């Protein structure tokens with residue numbers, strides 16, 4: 316099949332590369348010429364393990380190309396995938412500016428019937444709106460069918476997920492369009508769930524909101540564990556052995572971040588509000604997560620009285636390991652507040668420093684190694700569970716910090732080892 320993918324953010328690029336790897340002829344379209352140049356050379360603008368190797372391979376095989384020219388790409392394609400961003404507006408609703416721009420470009424470009432597949436996460440009803448707007452703008456003899464095909468990839472393991480996901484959801488009103496999208500996806504060999512458009516749109520929001528709730532649930536259990544001297548890791552293991560609970564997304568920590576959970580939970584709350592439904596459970600998940608992101612900072616303020624004038628080391632700014640994405644990361648909340656309080660902050664992350672420099676206050680100092688960030692500090696916060704941090708010998712903290720106070724927001728170390736190390740250690744849901 317000839318396919319074009321509009322938008323080469325994380326979802327669009329991975330989708331395009333995945334489709335080319337299963338033998339489709341893919342053209343990725345983006346308005347940014349520098350980005351298109353970079354990607355045409357097989358270089359990825361985002362850090363995603365395994366992505367560049369697949370880009371290089373499929374570019375070489377002639378199955379993957381990048382362009383700024385929408386018209387040519389669309390007219391050479393049987394199917395157009397929309398994968399532009401839907402960031403949140405101030406009020407939490409999804410911002411559809413980029414979707415609307417794509418609708419206009421498609422309406423001004425295509426000269427024959429097309430199937431449009433929406434990968435972007437959009438509020439329930441948006442795919443019908445896209446179809447209506449397009450069919451109104453296009454000349455009478457050209458028709459489009461819109462299919463909702465939400466994305467379930469995780470950053471940092473997107474390549475693994477695209478070839479080994481649990482399901483592919485296809486929401487369509489038109490049987491033929493649904494069959495064509497099913498055929499396109501067949502080589503992935505992943506169970507396909509076909510449904511109506513609105514249910515497909517809802518599946519995406521409900522899945523992300525459910526996972527965010529699961530994380531908040533285990534984080535609340537962790538907070539109680541600390542008080543009753545239970546260990547949340549043991550609790551999560553025991554709970555996860557029940558297949559009805561499932562053992563994933565039960566890692567307690569300093570809250571979820573990233574470009575999806577915070578945005579999609581707020582958007583779903585708004586979707587409910589718009590139909591006069593007060594989604595109380597989700598509202599408290601969102602509020603609780605905001606508090607949990609600050610949990611260790613509040614603990615440290617409590618322990619020290621004030622953090623003014625303290626030298627603080629930060630290990631990890633990415634919202635999770637194996638990505639350079641820092642959007643809505645707990646680290647941003649903590650670092651900004653530390654600077655406001657008058658602390659001296661030294662930051663290290665294996666890949667997210669460039670992005671951090673664009674977002675964080677200028678007072679922040681950046682270090683090239685974890686050890687440099689730890690050295691001569693009064694306290695250290697571990698905010699991303701990079702493998703590199705888990706393998707730091709504990710003597711590094713006791714030998715190089717002024718006083719070894721470690722606040723571990725991702726439970727990177729075994730409690731028994733830490734107990735004999737001389738570190739003042741605070742982690743999540745585990746009584747020290």
Ligand code: UGA
Pocket residue numbers: 436466467468469470471523526530563564565566567568569570571572573574575576634635
């Ligand atoms: C999430 C979903 O997992 C994907 O299925 C979905 O496609 C994607 O959003 C999206 O909507 O595009 P992602 O945000 O990349 O993927 O990363 P996750 O692995 O889900 O992690 C999100 C946050 O939850 C991270 O901050 C992570 O540290 C936190 N988390 C995750 C926990 O605190 N505990 C856990 O057990 C799991």
